Amino acid sequence: MGIVRTEKLTYEYIRRDEEGNVEGITTAVDQVDLDVEPGEFIAILGHNGSGKSTLAKHINAILYPTEGTVWVDGMDTGDESKVWNIRQTAGMVFQNPDNQIIGQVVEEDVGFGPENMGVPTREIWERVEESLKAVGMYEYRKHSPNKLSGGQKQRVSIAGVLAMHPKCIVLDEPTAMLDPRGRKEVIRAVRGLNQVEGITLILITHYMEEIVHADRVFVMDSGKIAMEGTPREIFSQVEKLKSLRLDVPQVTLLAYELQQRGIALPDGILTTEELADALCGLAGGKGRIS
Amino acid sequence: MSIILDHISYVYGGDTPLEVRALDDICLQIPDGQFVGIIGHTGSGKSTLVQHMNGLLRATSGHIYFNGEDIYDKDFSMKKLRSKVGLVFQYPEYQLFEIDVLSDVCFGPKNLGFDRKEAELKAFEALRRVGLPMELYYQSPFELSGGQKRRVAIAGVLAMEPEVLILDEPTAGLDPKGRDEILHQIKQLQTETGMTILLVSHSMEDVAEYVDRIVVMNRGRILYDDVPKKVFSHYKELEAIGLAAPQVTYIMHELKNRGFDVDTSATTIEEAAESVKKCLQITAASS
Amino acid sequence: MLRDITIGQYYQTESLIHKMDPRVKLGGTLLYIISLFFFRNFWGYVAAAFFLGLVIRLSHVPFRFMVKGMKSILFLLLITVVFNLFLIPGTELVSFWKLTITVEGVRTAVTMAIRLTLLIIGSSVMTLTTTPNNLTDGMEKMMKPLKVFHVPVHEVAMIMSIALRFIPILMEETDKIMKAQIARGADFESGSLVKRARALVPLLVPLFISAFRRANDLAVAMEARCYRGGDGRTKMKPLVYQRRDRVGYLCILIYLVVSITVGRL
Numbered sequence: 038m039g040i041v042r043t044e045k046l047t048y049e050y051i052r053r054d055e056e057g058n059v060e061g062i063t064t065a066v067d068q069v070d071l072d073v074e075p076g077e078f079i080a081i082l083g084h085n086g087s088g089k090s091t092l093a094k095h096i097n098a099i100l101y102p103t104e105g106t107v108w109v110d111g112m113d114t115g116d117e118s119k120v121w122n123i124r125q126t127a128g129m130v131f132q133n134p135d136n137q138i139i140g141q142v143v144e145e146d147v148g149f150g151p152e153n154m155g156v157p158t159r160e161i162w163e164r165v166e167e168s169l170k171a172v173g174m175y176e177y178r179k180h181s182p183n184k185l186s187g188g189q190k191q192r193v194s195i196a197g198v199l200a201m202h203p204k205c206i207v208l209d210e211p212t213a214m215l216d217p218r219g220r221k222e223v224i225r226a227v228r229g230l231n232q233v234e235g236i237t238l239i240l241i242t243h244y245m246e247e248i249v250h251a252d253r254v255f256v257m258d259s260g261k262i263a264m265e266g267t268p269r270e271i272f273s274q275v276e277k278l279k280s281l282r283l284d285v286p287q288v289t290l291l292a293y294e295l296q297q298r299g300i301a302l303p304d305g306i307l308t309t310e311e312l313a314d315a316l317c318g319l320a321g322g323k324g325r326i327s
Numbered sequence: 328m329s330i331i332l333d334h335i336s337y338v339y340g341g342d343t344p345l346e347v348r349a350l351d352d353i354c355l356q357i358p359d360g361q362f363v364g365i366i367g368h369t370g371s372g373k374s375t376l377v378q379h380m381n382g383l384l385r386a387t388s389g390h391i392y393f394n395g396e397d398i399y400d401k402d403f404s405m406k407k408l409r410s411k412v413g414l415v416f417q418y419p420e421y422q423l424f425e426i427d428v429l430s431d432v433c434f435g436p437k438n439l440g441f442d443r444k445e446a447e448l449k450a451f452e453a454l455r456r457v458g459l460p461m462e463l464y465y466q467s468p469f470e471l472s473g474g475q476k477r478r479v480a481i482a483g484v485l486a487m488e489p490e491v492l493i494l495d496e497p498t499a500g501l502d503p504k505g506r507d508e509i510l511h512q513i514k515q516l517q518t519e520t521g522m523t524i525l526l527v528s529h530s531m532e533d534v535a536e537y538v539d540r541i542v543v544m545n546r547g548r549i550l551y552d553d554v555p556k557k558v559f560s561h562y563k564e565l566e567a568i569g570l571a572a573p574q575v576t577y578i579m580h581e582l583k584n585r586g587f588d589v590d591t592s593a594t595t596i597e598e599a600a601e602s603v604k605k606c607l608q609i610t611a612a613s614s
Numbered sequence: 615m616l617r618d619i620t621i622g623q624y625y626q627t628e629s630l631i632h633k634m635d636p637r638v639k640l641g642g643t644l645l646y647i648i649s650l651f652f653f654r655n656f657w658g659y660v661a662a663a664f665f666l667g668l669v670i671r672l673s674h675v676p677f678r679f680m681v682k683g684m685k686s687i688l689f690l691l692l693i694t695v696v697f698n699l700f701l702i703p704g705t706e707l708v709s710f711w712k713l714t715i716t717v718e719g720v721r722t723a724v725t726m727a728i729r730l731t732l733l734i735i736g737s738s739v740m741t742l743t744t745t746p747n748n749l750t751d752g753m754e755k756m757m758k759p760l761k762v763f764h765v766p767v768h769e770v771a772m773i774m775s776i777a778l779r780f781i782p783i784l785m786e787e788t789d790k791i792m793k794a795q796i797a798r799g800a801d802f803e804s805g806s807l808v809k810r811a812r813a814l815v816p817l818l819v820p821l822f823i824s825a826f827r828r829a830n831d832l833a834v835a836m837e838a839r840c841y842r843g844g845d846g847r848t849k850m851k852p853l854v855y856q857r858r859d860r861v862g863y864l865c866i867l868i869y870l871v872v873s874i875t876v877g878r879l
Contacts (some may be wrong), residue, residue, distance in 0.1 A: 310581070316587065435798040
């Protein structure tokens with residue numbers, strides 16, 4: 038069985054007007070089936086309001102399904118006695134870096150999770166050290182989080198989760214509030230965790246360039262999974278992505294535009310090299326033409 | 328009629344070891360009706376720069392002239408300047424406070440001394456310009472979606488009918504479609520009204536299509552100030568300071584390196600596609 | 615403008631005072647403040663100032679940094695001095711219009727000013743050299759006996775440490791919202807008191823909304839990291855007295871004996 042599995046997961050909430058009368062019911066997540074294998078890097082895409090963050094909060098047992106079931110490492114999130122085990126197994130990083138750092142000093146913040154779990158003091162220090170090193174923030178361990186850049190703060194948050202020794206990390210739009218440099222830092226750090234430590238990653242985002250290296254991509258729209266596949270399979274459907282309010286990397290878009298102009302390029306081109314190679318092939322396999 | 332910054336420097340935390348030179352000898356001229364992109368990563372001084380233009384920050388040294396008048400003159404009215412140079416902050420939806428959208432947008436014009444009726448007229452016009460659906464005008468601003476809130480906040484500044492509109496990262500945190508919608512709306516506003524617009528951003532790709540001119544900031548200085556095509560030709564230098572030219576620029580350079588005779592100054596997908604197509608046709612014809 | 619307030623802020627550097635157990639610093643600060651009210655003559659204050667100067671030297675925090683914190687309470691200090699100067703009856707020194715300054719008044723005003731200054735600087739030495747987390751840890755441990763009376767010691771400590779963490783963030787936010795509203799023509803500085811109070815609405819509403827949103831986010835983030843109150847929690851930096859802490863207590867004791875002896879001669 039997968040590390041994270043959902044079956045017909047549905048989450049509804051009731052909207053009320055100012056007097057508290059029921060106005061209607063919104064289905065934020067609608068019959069979602071998900072099966073994530075250990076060590077996988079999964080990306081969940083979707084525009085704002087597509088239900089992707091609501092889905093993510095179920096994996097950490099912050100929200101409970103209205104219908105259906107979520108299992109994390111075989112534990113049903115509906116089972117109250119397992120809540121703390123689940124939260125430890127599937128750590129979560131949130132969007133706003135300021136609103137999830139509790140400590141006044143970087144190392145104290147990273148130690149917060151292990152402290153809550155009752156880890157012995159000496160082991161906390163070991164975990165804090167290795168976690169900060171894994172995200173490249175060890176030299177900042179004595180700094181105040183307020184003085185760090187957005188990308189650095191998010192890496193501290195990731196270290197804070199890592200120190201709890203999770204099997205899986207769910208990142209809920211960790212880069213939405215960062216500049217391009219910060220975004221790159223964070224993505225590089227989490228990819229490292231996935232490749233080196235083998236931690237399962239579930240990355241929620243709306244930036245296309247962040248999912249290029251994912252093993253599998255799910256695209257959500259109005260609470261349902263609208264697309265599923267490898268990044269290449271997803272990117273080959275330019276029109277569909279546009280209709281789901283999403284971007285396509287410029288290379289893919291250029292290849293698509295060239296296809297539209299009658300140039301026979303393969304679908305789902307992801308990198309500059311691929312495009313150049315394909316065009317070289319078209320120009321008679323010679324490469325250099327001039 | 329323009330904004331001129333003459334050797335502006337801004338230093339804070341002065342006479343402590345933590346002294347920061349946020350702006351360092353900036354000279355810049357913004358003529359009327361131009362659409363300017365100000366690009367730099369966090370901490371490059373771009374937000375500090377624009378806060379000088381409506382007098383929210385006062386330069387440590389240097390002069391700023393608005394329509395020929397020195398804004399640091401004793402008898403110059405800062406309040407008037409702020410009504411002429413509208414500044415929309417980053418995440419502007421966090422400044423909304425009124426019970427309904429219309430009242431919130433009226434806040435600016437009312438502060439300028441317009442009566443309720445005039446203020447409402449201006450608010451209606453501003454809300455129309457940002458493309459907010461009419462049925463939302465009397466709703467609480469806190470019940471709107473992120474993109475809608477942002478439009479309301481921009482309308483709040485537009486309603487003051489400024490001559491210059493400065494937007495600090497107007498697309499931060501929006502999804503791609505929301506980002507495109509806002510940028511289109513701003514461009515439309517500029518073509519319709521001829522307003523001067525300064526767009527602060529950290530993304531070259533976002534502004535490349537829209538602006539007439541790009542000012543690149545780094546460590547409190549202006550690194551490049553030119554039309555987008557010229558600025559992007561420095562893509563290697565831009566990368567060195569943590570900014571990237573649009574991906575198109577990289578693609579075109581890569582193709583050029585491989586022997587395709589393409590136009591490396593293409594900044595949009597359209598231009599790039601046309602250029603590549605033309606190049607392939609010539610190759611096909613000659614072989 | 616708001617960034618100038620240093621009370622409750624931590625100054626990061628390495629020093630003996632920084633390393634000291636927060637309980638020593640807390641207890642020491644408390645005893646130091648109490649001692650200020652025991653002096654009957656000028657020499658006590660000299661001793662107190664000397665001791666404080668020594669501690670500041672050891673703390674490696676620039677003195678300027680502490681004086682900065684004084685700025686924000688200068689007004690309070692001034693009021694205290696003025697009230698004491700004019701309102702204390704006794705032997706007349708100077709008299710003009712309806713005001714009389716007495717010898718006793720001058721004496722009390724000067725004493726109060728010195729006392730307040732030492733008190734404020736003394737407590738900022740503690741906050742500048744102790745991380746708020748450490749400080750609350752110290753308080754938590756010192757107040758642990760109160761748990762018997764069902765006082766939620768851990769919760770109170772946690773609330774305080776979070777409040778301290780968010781003060782700089784909210785101050786920055788206040789600054790930003792203020793600027794944004796000024797850009798929309800708001801005027802926070804002129805007009806009658808009522809008008810000024812009204813002008814705060816566009817500042818306070820967004821600020822409160824933001825604070826609630828942050829509180830909510832933080833609560834979720836804490837639960838996601840398995841926070842469930844003080845039970846079963848271990849400490850990354852448990853408080854164990856070292857040799858330097860015992861020496862610290864000894865120094866405080868010596869200070870107390872010396873200053874009070876000198877101060878009550």
